[in-house]
Amino acid sequence: MKRALIIALREVKTYLQDKGDLAFSLLLPVATFALIYGAFGGQGLFHGTAYIVNEDTNGVYAKQLIENIEAEDSLDVELLFLADAERKLERSDINMVFLIPADFTDKLRTGQPAELTFMQRGNGGQDGQIVASIIRGIVSELNQEFQVRGQVEQALVGKDVSPQKITVTTWQFLERERKYPLIGVKEVVVGNKPNTVNEFLPGIMTMYVLFAISIGAAAIVEERRLGILERLLTTRLTAGELFFGKFLASVSRGFVQTFILLALSYAVFQIFTPLSFLTCLLISFIFAMAGSAIGLIIASVARTQDAATWIGVFVTMSMTMLGGTFFAIQKGTILYTLSKISVNGYANDALKKIISEGGTIADVWLELVVMAGVFVVGLVLSRLLFKAIPQGK
Amino acid sequence: MAEAFLVAKDLHKSFNDHKAVNGVSFTIGKNEIFGLLGPNGAGKTTTIRMLSTVLEPDVGEVTISGFSTRQQPDKVRSIIGVCPQELALYEELTALDNLTFFGRLVGLNSRETRAQSMANLALMELEQRAKGKVSKFSGGMKRRVNLAIALMGHPKLLFLDEPTVGIDPQSRNKIFETIQGLRTNGMTVLYTTHYMEEADRLCDRVAIMDGGKIVAIDTPRALKAKLGDPDKTTLEDVFLKLTGRSLRD
Ligand SMILES: Nc1ncnc2c1ncn2[C@@H]1O[C@H](COP(=O)(O)OP(=O)(O)OP(=O)(O)O)[C@@H](O)[C@H]1O
Ligand SMILES: [Mg+2]
Numbered sequence: 001m002k003r004a005l006i007i008a009l010r011e012v013k014t015y016l017q018d019k020g021d022l023a024f025s026l027l028l029p030v031a032t033f034a035l036i037y038g039a040f041g042g043q044g045l046f047h048g049t050a051y052i053v054n055e056d057t058n059g060v061y062a063k064q065l066i067e068n069i070e071a072e073d074s075l076d077v078e079l080l081f082l083a084d085a086e087r088k089l090e091r092s093d094i095n096m097v098f099l100i101p102a103d104f105t106d107k108l109r110t111g112q113p114a115e116l117t118f119m120q121r122g123n124g125g126q127d128g129q130i131v132a133s134i135i136r137g138i139v140s141e142l143n144q145e146f147q148v149r150g151q152v153e154q155a156l157v158g159k160d161v162s163p164q165k166i167t168v169t170t171w172q173f174l175e176r177e178r179k180y181p182l183i184g185v186k187e188v189v190v191g192n193k194p195n196t197v198n199e200f201l202p203g204i205m206t207m208y209v210l211f212a213i214s215i216g217a218a219a220i221v222e223e224r225r226l227g228i229l230e231r232l233l234t235t236r237l238t239a240g241e242l243f244f245g246k247f248l249a250s251v252s253r254g255f256v257q258t259f260i261l262l263a264l265s266y267a268v269f270q271i272f273t274p275l276s277f278l279t280c281l282l283i284s285f286i287f288a289m290a291g292s293a294i295g296l297i298i299a300s301v302a303r304t305q306d307a308a309t310w311i312g313v314f315v316t317m318s319m320t321m322l323g324g325t326f327f328a329i330q331k332g333t334i335l336y337t338l339s340k341i342s343v344n345g346y347a348n349d350a351l352k353k354i355i356s357e358g359g360t361i362a363d364v365w366l367e368l369v370v371m372a373g374v375f376v377v378g379l380v381l382s383r384l385l386f387k388a389i390p391q392g393k
Numbered sequence: 394m395a396e397a398f399l400v401a402k403d404l405h406k407s408f409n410d411h412k413a414v415n416g417v418s419f420t421i422g423k424n425e426i427f428g429l430l431g432p433n434g435a436g437k438t439t440t441i442r443m444l445s446t447v448l449e450p451d452v453g454e455v456t457i458s459g460f461s462t463r464q465q466p467d468k469v470r471s472i473i474g475v476c477p478q479e480l481a482l483y484e485e486l487t488a489l490d491n492l493t494f495f496g497r498l499v500g501l502n503s504r505e506t507r508a509q510s511m512a513n514l515a516l517m518e519l520e521q522r523a524k525g526k527v528s529k530f531s532g533g534m535k536r537r538v539n540l541a542i543a544l545m546g547h548p549k550l551l552f553l554d555e556p557t558v559g560i561d562p563q564s565r566n567k568i569f570e571t572i573q574g575l576r577t578n579g580m581t582v583l584y585t586t587h588y589m590e591e592a593d594r595l596c597d598r599v600a601i602m603d604g605g606k607i608v609a610i611d612t613p614r615a616l617k618a619k620l621g622d623p624d625k626t627t628l629e630d631v632f633l634k635l636t637g638r639s640l641r642d
Contacts, residue, residue, distance in 0.1 A: 006497045014485060231481040234445050235498035235546075236470055389447055391408060 003237045007245025011216075012252045025257050029208040030264070036200045036326070048131045049076045051097045053085045061114075061142075066100075068138050075134060095119045096128030098135060099387055108136040108146060142273065148173050194195025194357060197269050202351035203325025206344045207260050209254040209288060210319060213295035214312020216250045219307040229388040241388050243296070247379065250295050254288035276354050280362050281353070287347040290371045293378025294343070300385035319344040346370045396580045398423040398550060404453035406439050413439040417453075421550075421583060423597070426576055428592040428613075429585045429631060431602030432641045437585045439480055440602070441552050442486060443473045443581070457550060471500065474548030476540050478555045478585075479631035484528035488519055488538050491527060492545055499546035506545075517572055533564030540568060550581045567615065569595060577629040589629040603636045 056062035095228040106272035323344030350367035353359035496506035517537040536537040
């Protein structure tokens with residue numbers, strides 16, 4: 001046991017002394033976080049571009065439609081020629097184009113239904129879908145306007161009323177309708193705005209813990225290849241102590257890394273209370289144990305350092321993606337079922353519950369139990385598989 | 394020969410049907426420098442791995458100072474030191490940190506560890522570079538660190554698997570002197586090498602291995618005498634006569 005500690009201490013000391021290693025393991029998560037924050041944080045509101053092909057070049061209604069879309073804060077308008085639009089769609093530069101046909105104004109003027117075309121790749125992409133639904137809203141407002149105008153015209157048919165008068169009357173109707181809608185929508189803001197820090201921080205942290213553990217696993221494989229592990233067994237160190245020492249080293253490495261990152265975010269973002277900070281440390285610790293058990297399985301099955309690195313990258317990336325780090329996984333999909341195997345998912349959920357939902361340890365016991373289970377099963381399995389010497393102990 | 398310190402009886406070891414060691418028996422006397430010679434692939438390293446408890450023989454028994462490697466590996470490990478054929482050390486650590494680490498693992502307390510680390514580095518004339526990273530060392534210096542690690546804990550029996558391979562005459566002479574000095578202080582040594590004049594100069598007795606078997610075992614002088622005038626014959630002549638001139642894979 002004491003000798004296992006000697007093994008672990010040596011590695012932690014090396015990690016803390018190696019400025020490059022230390023810097024990488026802390027700066028890379030921070031850099032990734034900054035990137036994600038830049039990509040998803042800051043601008044809280046949706047902002048998109050409506051790509052429009054207007055074939056009805058002189059039509060007043062087409063012009064009005066485009067003006068209405070431009071008036072929308074969340075949308076920019078980019079006008080394209082049909083050929084350009086098709087080429088861009090083809091190359092996936094854009095996913096959704098709105099086509100105003102040449103007869104748009106004529107049809108509306110003669111009281112026939114006119115048709116807009118949404119040209120899209122696949123489902124049009126998430127942004128495309130949002131832009132499309134905003135445009136649908138604008139179109140239905142226009143529809144309403146035309147209908148009201150039609151009714152007003154019909155009511156006034158035969159009477160000597162100027163078109164200006166009709167327009168004014170129509171507007172008055174619409175104004176009243178807008179002021180006193182039959183179904184109103186009221187916006188109530190609850191709590192803080194969705195917080196990018198809380199959302200992405202746990203996932204990025206747990207991802208880098210697994211990366212660090214994978215690097216540790218690859219180092220074990222290299223030590224085996226160099227005969228260092230074998231040499232260690234000619235001292236008084238037993239194979240069991242060696243295994244346990246490597247486990248402790250890996251846990252400490254992962255935990256030290258999360259500790260520093262959590263402490264940094266405590267200082268920078270002030271997202272913790274002392275208690276929630278401690279709870280997060282506990283979650284990170286159990287996660288580091290589960291991850292380390294997985295790391296030791298990798299170190300046991302990989303024959304070469306490269307193999308260990310690649311297996312580690314694969315495991316880390318799958319766990320990270322399935323853990324909902326970069327995109328939320330929708331319930332009811334196959335991915336959702338698969339995501340249940342992601343140990344990162346449990347850690348991320350637990351950390352989010354504590355950080356953004358103000359939860360306590362009682363709210364995350366399930367996640368803790370699952371991670372502890374992964375740790376126990378993983379550790380037993382890796383102990384059975386682990387060999388210091390390829391054909392020996 | 395003095396009282397037997399190491400007794401190896403009928404050792405066998407196969408790797409996937411390939412017999413690496415095939416019935417090897419010998420004894421090493423206390424305070425003896427024993428040479429294990431043989432062409433590449435003869436089975437020298439495999440034999441040392443079995444003697445040093447890290448590989449279990451398929452068949453055969455080893456006792457060291459009365460302790461069985463099978464039943465009392467921990468006892469055996471507490472009295473042996475191993476200097477592996479390949480450099481088995483942490484290049485990213487300093488020489489001193491390497492020695493300290495192994496010192497703690499052989500059971501020294503921190504004061505003993507520090508004292509022995511400095512003494513062994515001094516013995517290898519590396520004290521000036523104690524705090525230097527091993528990765529920055531020359532080949533000869535690395536070999537000397539490799540040996541210094543094996544000396545931690547003052548082992549009674551030292552296994553040296555080609556400790557002088559690929560180094561200059563200065564480093565080699567240093568290692569020679571060290572081994573002779575250690576023997577004077579009571580250590581027993583098992584030494585493998587491909588340099589026959591080295592073995593001739595250093596070893597009390599040598600065993601010549603080939604194809605997993607020992608083909609001759611005696612003092613260098615006696616082996617040479619079997620071939621002719623021991624003052625004119627070399628151990629290399631004996632070696633080539635016994636193991637033939639064909640190349641080994
Ligand atoms: N782990 C292993 N797996 C498979 N074969 C092995 C293994 N270790 C050794 N061998 C084989 O066993 C034989 C003896 O190898 P060993 O390393 O003991 O020879 P050696 O006498 O030390 O050679 P050298 O002088 O090159 O160091 C060789 O044919 C080698 O290929
Ligand atoms: Mg060898």
